[in-house]
Amino acid sequence: MKAHNKWLTAPLAAGLATALLSGCGTETGGGAGGSGDAVRVGMSDEVMATDPAAGYDPGSWLLFNNVFQSLLAFPKGGTEPEPEAAEQCGFEGGSKVYRCTLRDGLKFSNGNPLTSKDVKFSFERALKIDDPSGPGPLLATIDTIETPDEKTVVFRLKVPDATFPSKIASGAGSIVDHREYAADALRTDGKAVGSGPYKLDKFSESEAVFSVNGDYKGTAKTQNKGVTLKLYGGDRKALSEALTKGDIDVAYRGLAAGDVAALETAATSANQGVEVVEGSSAEVQHLVFNVKDPVVGKLGVRKAIAHLVDREALVENVYKSTATPLYSIVPAGIAGHNTAFFDAYGGRPDPAKAKAALRSAGIKDKVELTLWSTPSRYGPATDQELEAIAKQLNDSGLFEADVQSVEFEQYEKDIEAGKYGVYVKGWVPDYPDPDNFTGPFFGEGNVLGNGYANKRITGSLIPKTSSSADRSTTTADFGELQDLVAEELPILPLWQGKQYAVATPNVTGLEWTLDASTVFRFWELKKS
Numbered sequence: 001m002k003a004h005n006k007w008l009t010a011p012l013a014a015g016l017a018t019a020l021l022s023g024c025g026t027e028t029g030g031g032a033g034g035s036g037d038a039v040r041v042g043m044s045d046e047v048m049a050t051d052p053a054a055g056y057d058p059g060s061w062l063l064f065n066n067v068f069q070s071l072l073a074f075p076k077g078g079t080e081p082e083p084e085a086a087e088q089c090g091f092e093g094g095s096k097v098y099r100c101t102l103r104d105g106l107k108f109s110n111g112n113p114l115t116s117k118d119v120k121f122s123f124e125r126a127l128k129i130d131d132p133s134g135p136g137p138l139l140a141t142i143d144t145i146e147t148p149d150e151k152t153v154v155f156r157l158k159v160p161d162a163t164f165p166s167k168i169a170s171g172a173g174s175i176v177d178h179r180e181y182a183a184d185a186l187r188t189d190g191k192a193v194g195s196g197p198y199k200l201d202k203f204s205e206s207e208a209v210f211s212v213n214g215d216y217k218g219t220a221k222t223q224n225k226g227v228t229l230k231l232y233g234g235d236r237k238a239l240s241e242a243l244t245k246g247d248i249d250v251a252y253r254g255l256a257a258g259d260v261a262a263l264e265t266a267a268t269s270a271n272q273g274v275e276v277v278e279g280s281s282a283e284v285q286h287l288v289f290n291v292k293d294p295v296v297g298k299l300g301v302r303k304a305i306a307h308l309v310d311r312e313a314l315v316e317n318v319y320k321s322t323a324t325p326l327y328s329i330v331p332a333g334i335a336g337h338n339t340a341f342f343d344a345y346g347g348r349p350d351p352a353k354a355k356a357a358l359r360s361a362g363i364k365d366k367v368e369l370t371l372w373s374t375p376s377r378y379g380p381a382t383d384q385e386l387e388a389i390a391k392q393l394n395d396s397g398l399f400e401a402d403v404q405s406v407e408f409e410q411y412e413k414d415i416e417a418g419k420y421g422v423y424v425k426g427w428v429p430d431y432p433d434p435d436n437f438t439g440p441f442f443g444e445g446n447v448l449g450n451g452y453a454n455k456r457i458t459g460s461l462i463p464k465t466s467s468s469a470d471r472s473t474t475t476a477d478f479g480e481l482q483d484l485v486a487e488e489l490p491i492l493p494l495w496q497g498k499q500y501a502v503a504t505p506n507v508t509g510l511e512w513t514l515d516a517s518t519v520f521r522f523w524e525l526k527k528s
Contacts, residue, residue: 036223036526039507040247042230044239044254048133050203051187052174053126056133058253058428058518059231061171066210066227066522068194069218070173071100071119071153072165074517076524079334079432081169084218085114085195095160095469102151107215108177109199116147121178123155128184135172138430160467166431197222197523206231210522223509223526243274243502249527250503250510252520260322260500275507279499279514282331284437285378285426287371287389287492292451293421295369300361302489305422306345307354308396309389315495318385322500326493329437329482333516335471336434336478340486341493351396358398369393369401372423377408382424385494415449425491432516434478435466442485452490457481 043062049055052064073084083089089100106114123145130136141161146154157164167173180193192200195213197220202209208229212222230248232239240259243251260276287305289296296302311325324332327342345353358367373386386403393399406414414420425448429436440447442457461481465474485491499514509524 036225036528038226038228039224039249039522039525039527040228040230041250041252041522041525042232042239042242042248042254043252044232044234044236046205046231046233047203047208047229049186050190050192050200051181052122052171052176053129053134053181054131054186055171056135061518062229062520063192063200063208064171064174064194065196065519066198067192067196067200068171068174068176069106069114069196069216070169070171070175071102072169072173073219074169074432074515074519075219076512076521077515079516081165081431082219084169085119085175089165091162091469095162095164095467096157098155098157098164100153100155102153103217104151106195106217108180108193108195109213109215110177110180110193111215112177112179114175114177114195115150116153117150118178119153119175120145120147121181121183122175123173125176125181125183126172129186131186135170138167138170138172159463162465162467162469162471163431163433163435166433166436170431172430196220198227205233220521220523222523224522227522227525243504246504249507250501250525252501252513255500255502258320260320260502273504274502275505277501277503277510277514279501279511280333280516281497281499281514282334282432282437282516282518283426283428283497283499284326284331285424285494285497287494288423288425288448288450289490289492290418290421290423290450291490292418295367296421298361298363299489300357300359300363301367301369302492303345303357304354304367304398305393306341306489306492307350307357308393308398309492309494310349310392311494312347313392314385314388318381318388319495323495323497326496328493329441329485329491330434330478331437331496334432334434334437336475336482338479338482340479340482344486349392349396351398354396354398366398366400369399369422370420371401371403372411372414372420373403373405374408374411374424375405377411378424378426386424418449418451424494428518429516432518433471434474435462438462438478438481439466441491442481448491450490452488454484454488457484 045059047059047063048057049060069085071086072081075082086100087103091098141157143158144156177193190203197216198210199213201211211226236254239251239254242248289302291297315323315325327339330337371386371390373383375382383405390401390403393401439462443462461477465477468474501510506528508526512524513521
């Protein structure tokens with residue numbers, strides 16, 4: 001698997017966010033828009049690309065999910081993909097052949113018809129361009145694509161891949177007009193032509209303007225006349241001020257944990273100027289251990305750390321309770337979730353067990369350790385979090401730990417070179433399936449760069465779960481995988497984020513935009 005860049009840009013705890021299918025979807029939406037006014041949304045994330053063959057960041061996927069259609073989509077509050085541009089989809093004879101039939105009358109926002117030719121073109125284009133920041137890794141199981149007629153698409157996969165429906169329901173499945181996009185080059189004019197609920201009318205580094213696509217046919221029912229997305233380029237203070245000044249109606253992805261906590265307090269006081277809406281999230285953060293490192297390469301050291309980290313204190317003191325402690329690889333709300341790390345190491349620090357783990361590894365002296373951080377990628381609270389962990393380790397009298405912080409570009413190079421023993425990684429899921437929290441971390445060529453491999457996981461558990469079209473049958477195997485990881489400790493889960501949006505009282509519908517699918521649905525927002 002090629003390492004890709006869908007790492008969480010800022011923890012949702014510190015930044016506002018982030019089987020066989022058949023039958024018809026829900027009511028067709030579209031039209032000229034709902035009765036509500038246009039909505040102004042602000043976020044501190046950048047939109048790195050308007051071309052689906054290039055973008056793999058949360059900001060870009062927000063644009064893709066609203067401008068482009070996919071064959072399937074995640075319904076609000078759900079994690080099982082349902083037909084969207086397709087009328088029906090399903091596996092045939094296992095999980096290596098996947099057939100979809102398109103809805104009647106699909107059109108792009110420029111009026112061109114959308115047919116199976118465009119679907120085939122879109123997937124083959126993304127794979128051919130193979131942009132380093134593109135969705136190629138999610139589409140890597142595609143072997144060939146057939147289009148027996150204008151409404152039918154047949155995907156033949158290289159290997160059984162039961163998660164394929166979820167992958168193509170994500171931003172990776174965006175369908176583009178073959179007349180508007182080059183087959184072998186990215187679009188660079190900042191424009192986008194799709195068949196989704198919205199049209200992109202204007203795009204710059206500071207603003208993206210969307211209007212309702214009157215030609216849209218799908219499941220979304222728009223509740224507004226358009227959306228203006230204000231981009232604050234990582235400036236959390238500017239985002240907060242824009243909300244308090246009335247320059248935006250909704251702040252999404254970017255306010256610090258302290259800002260969220262303060263706004264929640266203000267929202268419950270007599271002076272109610274904003275509403276804080278909390279939603280579920282499957283975004284996670286882990287400590288990663290380089291198992292080839294001379295210090296943490298020793299299992300006893302890793303177990304000692306696992307016995308000493310106090311997640312409750314991190315969540316309360318650093319993230320102001322805008323996250324929840326995580327004791328598993330697969331987060332809560334995703335099928336297959338268990339509590340393997342709680343079962344193995346408990347929920348509270350245990351210095352006696354930590355000491356015993358070190359002594360069993362033949363270690364009698366204090367363990368000197370550096371924890372590596374990168375706030376430029378995971379938010380300013382990351383340094384504070386790692387310093388708190390270092391203090392927890394040092395307070396036990398068993399460690400002498402410090403923290404080093406570097407910019408993300410150097411951070412990634414050093415991880416690849418094996419220079420760090422302990423470092424932090426955040427993850428925003430591509431799709432809400434346990435596979436997306438296991439395969440990328442523990443499969444062949446995993447994205448963690450920590451030298452960990454387990455033959456039982458790579459040779460049996462991952463292939464078996466990947467080929468099981470009935471996802472309910474994978475629970476035991478995902479449980480075994482998580483138990484193995486908890487025992488061997490290549491990573492230590494820290495927390496699972498919550499999603500937040502802060503809005504003026506006249507905006508409704510936000511509760512339908514904040515769920516484990518990480519799809520921010522413009523069409524659910526209504527402003528009165």
